[in-house]
Amino acid sequence: MSVLRLSLNQRRKLTPWMFLAPGLLWLIVFFLIPLINQWNVSLMTGNPEDGYTFTWAWSTYTDAISEYDEQFLRSIGYAATATILTFVIAFPLAYFIAFKAGRWKNFMLLLIILPFFVSFVLRTVSWQLILADDGFVVDTLKSIGLVGDDGRLLATSTAVVAGITYNFLPFMALPLYVSLEKIDKRFIEAATDLYASRATAFRKVTLPLALPGIFAGSLLTFIPACGDFINAALLGTPRQYMIGNVIQNKYLIIQDYPSAAALSFILMTFILIGIFLYARVLGARNLTEAAI
Amino acid sequence: MAVEAPPKVAEVIAGELKPSRARRFDRGRSWALGIWSALALLYLFIPIFVIVVFSFNDPAGRFNFTWQGFTLDHWLHPFTNPDLATAMKNSVLIALVSTVVATALGTFMAMALVRYGFRGRSLVDFFVFLPLSTPEVVIGAALLALFLTMSVNTGFATIVIAHVMFTVSYVVVTVKARLEGMDRHIEEAAMDLGATEWTTFRKVTLPMIAPGVAAAALLAAAISVDDYVITSFNAGQTITFPLFIFGATRQGVPPEVNVLATGLLLIVLILMALNVMLQRRLARRDAARTA
Numbered sequence: 001m002s003v004l005r006l007s008l009n010q011r012r013k014l015t016p017w018m019f020l021a022p023g024l025l026w027l028i029v030f031f032l033i034p035l036i037n038q039w040n041v042s043l044m045t046g047n048p049e050d051g052y053t054f055t056w057a058w059s060t061y062t063d064a065i066s067e068y069d070e071q072f073l074r075s076i077g078y079a080a081t082a083t084i085l086t087f088v089i090a091f092p093l094a095y096f097i098a099f100k101a102g103r104w105k106n107f108m109l110l111l112i113i114l115p116f117f118v119s120f121v122l123r124t125v126s127w128q129l130i131l132a133d134d135g136f137v138v139d140t141l142k143s144i145g146l147v148g149d150d151g152r153l154l155a156t157s158t159a160v161v162a163g164i165t166y167n168f169l170p171f172m173a174l175p176l177y178v179s180l181e182k183i184d185k186r187f188i189e190a191a192t193d194l195y196a197s198r199a200t201a202f203r204k205v206t207l208p209l210a211l212p213g214i215f216a217g218s219l220l221t222f223i224p225a226c227g228d229f230i231n232a233a234l235l236g237t238p239r240q241y242m243i244g245n246v247i248q249n250k251y252l253i254i255q256d257y258p259s260a261a262a263l264s265f266i267l268m269t270f271i272l273i274g275i276f277l278y279a280r281v282l283g284a285r286n287l288t289e290a291a292i
Numbered sequence: 293m294a295v296e297a298p299p300k301v302a303e304v305i306a307g308e309l310k311p312s313r314a315r316r317f318d319r320g321r322s323w324a325l326g327i328w329s330a331l332a333l334l335y336l337f338i339p340i341f342v343i344v345v346f347s348f349n350d351p352a353g354r355f356n357f358t359w360q361g362f363t364l365d366h367w368l369h370p371f372t373n374p375d376l377a378t379a380m381k382n383s384v385l386i387a388l389v390s391t392v393v394a395t396a397l398g399t400f401m402a403m404a405l406v407r408y409g410f411r412g413r414s415l416v417d418f419f420v421f422l423p424l425s426t427p428e429v430v431i432g433a434a435l436l437a438l439f440l441t442m443s444v445n446t447g448f449a450t451i452v453i454a455h456v457m458f459t460v461s462y463v464v465v466t467v468k469a470r471l472e473g474m475d476r477h478i479e480e481a482a483m484d485l486g487a488t489e490w491t492t493f494r495k496v497t498l499p500m501i502a503p504g505v506a507a508a509a510l511l512a513a514a515i516s517v518d519d520y521v522i523t524s525f526n527a528g529q530t531i532t533f534p535l536f537i538f539g540a541t542r543q544g545v546p547p548e549v550n551v552l553a554t555g556l557l558l559i560v561l562i563l564m565a566l567n568v569m570l571q572r573r574l575a576r577r578d579a580a581r582t583a
Contacts, residue, residue, distance in 0.1 A: 024419075030435060030456075031435075033438060037434070089335070093332040096326060111337070114337075117560045119517075119533065121534045126339035126340070129346075169335070234538075244427070251436060257440065267427060
């Protein structure tokens with residue numbers, strides 16, 4: 001009996017690792033090792049013709065920061081603006097679907113998901129067309145005086161931020177909806193029964209209970225927005241380029257691998273620190289829990 | 293009497309004063325919310341509307357930018373551009389292969405993470421979550437750096453490797469959510485009745501998590517077909533659908549692209565409608581059976 005239990009125990013200890021092994025191995029070989037290798041590459045010196053050798057070239061990092069601080073700051077600025085905008089647009093939408101939509105609930109959720117089935121790149125190209133200089137939108141804005149006569153929308157920061165906001169809106173709306181939907185409505189009723197005004201009930205009950213969704217939504221928007229380069233490439237000019245554009249350019253066109261590796265390392269570190277601080281501030285118990 | 297007084301006041305407030313004012317306020321707020329929501333959804337669909345409309349355009353030159361006239365030509369011959377046809381074929385094949393691999397790997401990982409308490413579980417959990425919180429540009433660039441270091445030629449195979457790598461985390465998260473809401477006792481019952489772990493998995497667990505696995509596979513396929521960033525780093529000379537569109541922006545995106553995109557959207561809509569109809573029929577049959 002004891003022998004049997006022991007062998008079962010041992011088997012139970014091994015089983016999860018057998019389940020995990022293939023996927024974990026894939027992630028180690030094609031995610032973790034590349035990141036370590038990239039760190040390695042970032043400390044190399046050389047040129048595209050003769051190749052690169054490892055030399056502990058920390059200067060690549062300081063050079064990268066001093067040379068591309070503008071693009072870094074722009075990425076953070078654009079991503080933060082877009083995250084706030086998606087929140088402002090998505091919160092009332094998510095609130096409406098969770099509390100007021102009734103039988104339209106599923107239909108509205110479907111409408112939020114549906115754009116995912118049209119290519120991301122193509123939707124951004126479509127914005128290019130809509131915001132074009134002689135397009136309907138610019139003409140209308142000119143006629144009501146919001147845009148000057150020689151003003152334009154395409155190839156401006158506004159266009160890039162609008163594009164990012166558009167592309168990541170569902171990533172904000174869906175987690176917000178999930179967390180609002182989970183709220184037990186009786187909590188809100190209890191608050192108003194206890195003489196809390198609607199505003200107070202919202203501020204003290206609804207909003208805190210929606211925090212996991214706000215947390216997940218803003219991460220799901222901010223992280224990809226920070227590294228995005230499609231919107232800047234299609235809706236902006238080199239003057240709107242973000243750090244993603246620089247990294248892509250350096251890897252695929254200039255072939256300055258160490259500098260590109262250093263830049264993507266800095267970007268990743270910045271984002272991980274950001275997530276950590278954000279989690280501390282909002283007090284989310286578990287990142288993965290918030291993401292679901 | 294003194295005891296009864298407070299409830300009376302509360303009743304008056306709750307029953308008469310508060311509702312009428314609150315209800316009016318509520319209705320106004322609902323309207324405002326509804327209009328805002330409709331506008332937000334409209335915002336989501338503006339570019340898609342433009343894509344659909346311009347799939348019927350008959351552009352004079354290469355640029356499909358201004359409305360020239362209605363034609364069904366592109367709908368009748370969506371594959372006239374051989375590069376576009378190849379790109380579409382590549383995208384579909386890559387999505388199929390990477391989805392099958394990622395779904396299998398991810399489902400097993402989710403099983404291990406939900407079903408077993410073992411040392412290092414939270415570390416594995418965090419490690420699986422890490423690719424989701426890394427910008428795509430970093431993942432793509434790092435993977436390319438590895439392939440360059442190993443002097444591996446980038447192409448179809450490296451795209452599949454990359455897609456499996458970054459969709460597997462989505463699969464784990466999706467399947468985990470399903471597993472966590474599941475009754476463990478059914479599996480325990482199977483094992484108590486002498487089923488081995490593998491048999492239990494095949495005959496009990498898998499059928500129960502099937503909807504979650506299907507959803508995960510759909511998600512993985514959708515992400516794979518749509519990916520531009522990671523693919524652009526690891527594609528070499530291979531062209532996928534998003535790469536083709538991005539490359540075509542300089543010379544003008546041909547209307548056939550709009551046709552294929554609209555067609556894909558239509559297929560998805562039809563599948564969703566069929567699913568709803570099937571669910572309704574099943575529900576009706578169940579209702580009839582219980583009655």
